[in-house]
Amino acid sequence: MDEALRELEAQKKRAALRALAHVESGMTVGLGSGSTARYAIREMGRRVKEGELTHLSAVASSEASAALARDLGIPLVELSASGVDVVIDGADELTESLDAIKGLGGALTREKIIAARAKTFILIGDERKLVGELGERSPVPVEVIRFGWRATLADLGELGCEVIPRQDDRGDFFVSDNGHLVLDCHFGRRLRAHELAAEVRAIPGVIEHGLFLGMATHAYVAAPEGVLEFARRA
Amino acid sequence: MDEALRELEAQKKRAALRALAHVESGMTVGLGSGSTARYAIREMGRRVKEGELTHLSAVASSEASAALARDLGIPLVELSASGVDVVIDGADELTESLDAIKGLGGALTREKIIAARAKTFILIGDERKLVGELGERSPVPVEVIRFGWRATLADLGELGCEVIPRQDDRGDFFVSDNGHLVLDCHFGRRLRAHELAAEVRAIPGVIEHGLFLGMATHAYVAAPEGVLEFARRA
Numbered sequence: 001m002d003e004a005l006r007e008l009e010a011q012k013k014r015a016a017l018r019a020l021a022h023v024e025s026g027m028t029v030g031l032g033s034g035s036t037a038r039y040a041i042r043e044m045g046r047r048v049k050e051g052e053l054t055h056l057s058a059v060a061s062s063e064a065s066a067a068l069a070r071d072l073g074i075p076l077v078e079l080s081a082s083g084v085d086v087v088i089d090g091a092d093e094l095t096e097s098l099d100a101i102k103g104l105g106g107a108l109t110r111e112k113i114i115a116a117r118a119k120t121f122i123l124i125g126d127e128r129k130l131v132g133e134l135g136e137r138s139p140v141p142v143e144v145i146r147f148g149w150r151a152t153l154a155d156l157g158e159l160g161c162e163v164i165p166r167q168d169d170r171g172d173f174f175v176s177d178n179g180h181l182v183l184d185c186h187f188g189r190r191l192r193a194h195e196l197a198a199e200v201r202a203i204p205g206v207i208e209h210g211l212f213l214g215m216a217t218h219a220y221v222a223a224p225e226g227v228l229e230f231a232r233r234a
Numbered sequence: 235m236d237e238a239l240r241e242l243e244a245q246k247k248r249a250a251l252r253a254l255a256h257v258e259s260g261m262t263v264g265l266g267s268g269s270t271a272r273y274a275i276r277e278m279g280r281r282v283k284e285g286e287l288t289h290l291s292a293v294a295s296s297e298a299s300a301a302l303a304r305d306l307g308i309p310l311v312e313l314s315a316s317g318v319d320v321v322i323d324g325a326d327e328l329t330e331s332l333d334a335i336k337g338l339g340g341a342l343t344r345e346k347i348i349a350a351r352a353k354t355f356i357l358i359g360d361e362r363k364l365v366g367e368l369g370e371r372s373p374v375p376v377e378v379i380r381f382g383w384r385a386t387l388a389d390l391g392e393l394g395c396e397v398i399p400r401q402d403d404r405g406d407f408f409v410s411d412n413g414h415l416v417l418d419c420h421f422g423r424r425l426r427a428h429e430l431a432a433e434v435r436a437i438p439g440v441i442e443h444g445l446f447l448g449m450a451t452h453a454y455v456a457a458p459e460g461v462l463e464f465a466r467r468a
Contacts (some may be wrong), residue, residue: 059382077384109438113382116389116438144410145441148293148313148347153348178379178411198432204343204350207441232441 008126011222016040018220018227019088020047020118026055028077030114031069032089033062033107038125041065045072059084061114062107063177083117091123091219092210093131093138098123098219098232099193101134103141103210106166106176112208116217123216127223134211134222135191139184141166141210142200146173146181152205155181159199161185180207194214241359245456246391248276249358252454253322254281256354262311264348265303266323267296267341270358274322275299279306293318296341296346297411317351325357325453326444327372327426332357332453332466333409333427334367337375337444340400340410346442348450357450361457368445369425373374373418375400375444376434380415382408386439387417393433395419 016039023029023044031041047053049072057077060066069076089111091100100123102108115121131137140161144152149165156163166174166182173181185200197211219230249272249467254287257263257278265275281287283306291311294300303310321381323345325334336342336355349355363372374395378386383399400408407415431445453464 025392079385081384081388083385109379110381112438113379113385117382117385145343145347147344148351148413150315151313151317151347154315178381201435203440204346208438 007224011224012118013039014043014227015126015220015222016043016088018198019122022052022086022122022218024107024141025053027085029056029058029141030084030087030089030118031058031060032087032091032111033065034105036090037065037088038068040124040199041068041074042072045069045074048072048074059114061089061110062105070222079114079117083119085118085120085166086175087118088122089115091125091129093128093134093135093136094123094125094219094221095131096230098216099134099209099214100216100231101138101140102212102214103182103197106141106174106182108141108210109143109176109178112212115212120218123218123219125128125221127221127228130221133190134193135189138199139186140191142183143176143178143207144183145205145207148205149181152203155203156183156185156200159185159196161187162174178207241458245360245458246270247273248461249360249454249456250322251277253356253358254278256320256356257287259287260337261319263290263292264321264323264352265292265294266321268324268339269324270324271299272302274358275302275308276306279303279308282306282308283382293348295307295323296339298351313348313351315376317353318348319352320354320356321352322356322358323349325359325363326358327368327370328357328363328453328455330464332450333368333448334445334446334450334466335372335374335444337416338372338443340375340408340416341426342375342444343377343410343412343442346446349446352421354452355450357453360453361455361462364455367424369421369423373420374425376417376419377410377412377414377441379439379441382439383415384435387428389437390417390419392432393419393430395421412441438463445449
C-alpha cells in the first residue's frame with residue numbers, strides 16, 4: 001500500500017473513532033456499510049470484546065456488515081418499531097449542511113430504512129467526499145424493481161441524467177440484498193436535490209434513491225489537518 | 235352458485251367485454267390481475283385463438299395472469315421502455331373521476347409499473363366498487379420491504395390508520411410476486427388521497443401503495459341496468 005493510501009485509511013479510522021464517542025453501553029446501534037463504516041464496526045467489536053461497551057445490540061444495513069458484526073461478537077437484532085439510538089455510516093458525497101448521496105455500495109435502501117428511525121445519524125468519510133453541492137461527482141444510485149426496469153430507466157432518464165444499470169464484477173446485473181437492481185443516475189451537474197428526490201420517488205418501479213436529505217445529525221470528515229466536525233443546527 | 239352471484243359474474247363479464255373494444259391487432263396489452271381482469275384475459279385469448287386479434291403481445295402484472303395468458307396462447311413479453319398501448323385491470327374502489335384503490339389481490343406494484351406506461355388505462359369492475367370518495371370501504375394496501383417492516387408499520391400508523399400485515403391462507407405473511415410484504419392500512423374514513431399518497435411514498439421501506447390517482451383514462455362499471463361508462467376529461 002502506498003503512503004497516500006495508507007494515510008487515507010488512517011484518516012477514515014480517525015473519523016470512525018470520533019463517531020464512536022456517541023455510542024454507549026445499552027444502546028441499539030445501526031451499522032453502516034462500506035469501507036469507512038467497517039472501521040467503526042471493528043472498533044465497536046473491540047470495545048464489546050474488552051467489556052468497554054456492554055448490553056449493546058446492533059442492526060446491520062447489509063449482509064456484509066452483519067457477517068462482520070457476527071465475527072466480532074456484536075449481538076445483532078432486527079430493526080424494531082422503536083428504531084435505533086445511533087447510526088454510523090459512510091457517505092459518497094456530503095455537504096456541510098449534512099445532505100448526502102449514499103449507495104455506491106448498493107445498500108442504500110436498508111441504510112435509509114435504519115437511518116430514518118435513528119435518534120442520532122452520523123456520517124463519516126474522508127475529505128474527498130465533501131462537496132459544495134450534491135451531484136458534483138457522484139451519480140445518484142436508485143434501487144428499482146427488476147420487473148419493467150427498462151421503462152423505469154427511461155423515466156429516470158427523462159429527469160435529465162444518463163442512467164447506467166450497475167453491474168457486478170462478472171458483468172451481470174448487480175443485485176441488492178433485497179433482490180433488486182440498482183440504476184446509477186449520472187447528472188454531471190449540481191442537483192436541485194429536494195425536487196429531484198420527490199420526482200425520483202414518484203416513478204413507479206423505484207424503491208429508494210441515494211439522496212439522504214435532512215437526515216444526518218452529525219458528520220465527521222477526516223482531513224490531513226484533523227477530523228472536521230459538522231452538526232445539524234437545531 | 236346462487237342467482238345474485240351468477241348475475242354479478244355476468245356483470246363483470248359485460249364490463250370486461252366493453253373494455254376489450256379498445257384492444258386491436260398489433261397492440262401490446264397490459265394484463266391486470268383479479269377476478270374481473272381474468273374475464274378480459276379469457277376473452278382476449280378467445281379472440282387470439284380465433285384469429286380476430288393478430289400480432290398481439292401482452293405484459294402480465296402477476297404470475298397468475300401470466301399463467302392464464304400462457305394457457306390461452308397469448309404471447310407474453312417483458313415491459314419495454316415504450317410501454318403498452320392499453321391496460322385492462324380491476325379496481326377495489328373507484329370514483330367517477332377515475333381515482334382508484336387497487337391491490338387487494340397483492341399485485342399493486344407491478345400493476346402500477348405497467349399502468350404508468352400505458353397510453354390507455356381502463357379500469358373495470360362491478361358497481362359495488364363505485365364510491366363517492368376513496369377510503370369508504372377498502373384499506374389502502376402498501377407493499378413494503380420485509381427488512382425493518384415493524385418500523386415501517388409504525389410510521390404508516392402515524393398517518394392515522396390501523397395497519398394489518400396481510401396474511402396468506404395459512405396465516406403466514408402474504409409475500410408478493412416481488413418477494414415483499416403487504417401492509418393493509420385501514421383508515422375507516424374518506425381520504426385526502428393525493429396528500430396521503432405523497433406521505434406514504436416518502437416513508438423509507440415503502441415500495442408502492444395502492445392509490446392509483448389520475449392514472450386511469452376509462453372505466454367500465456357493470457350495474458344491473460347496464461355498463462356505466464366513465465372517461466377522463468381531457
